[in-house]
């Protein structure tokens with residue numbers, strides 16, 4: 001299990017224990033983290049799992065693939081250099097303590 005910190009757009013922090021090998025999106029859904037909708041279930045077709053990787057973690061999380069970057073362009077909130085689709089980030093021990101910021105809107 002890997003600890004992940006989610007911080008809402010209003011600053012509320014939720015800490016969860018995510019299963020290694022799961023996606024950050026799925027871990028958020030399983031733990032009722034508000035702010036991740038994931039309407040397509042993780043098939044990279046919706047961008048409602050948009051999140052911002054904390055800048056301190058940016059070097060340890062791979063950048064978005066080209067298709068992911070294309071889908072991010074349709075995200076409801078501003079896309080930043082730290083934007084990722086949380087369904088495309090795989091949880092693993094190297095991400096222990098990862099901090100994910102949630103956008104203001106997902107639709």
Ligand code: FES
Nearest residue numbers: 042044046047087
């Ligand atoms: S859940 Fe739809 S793109 Fe991630």
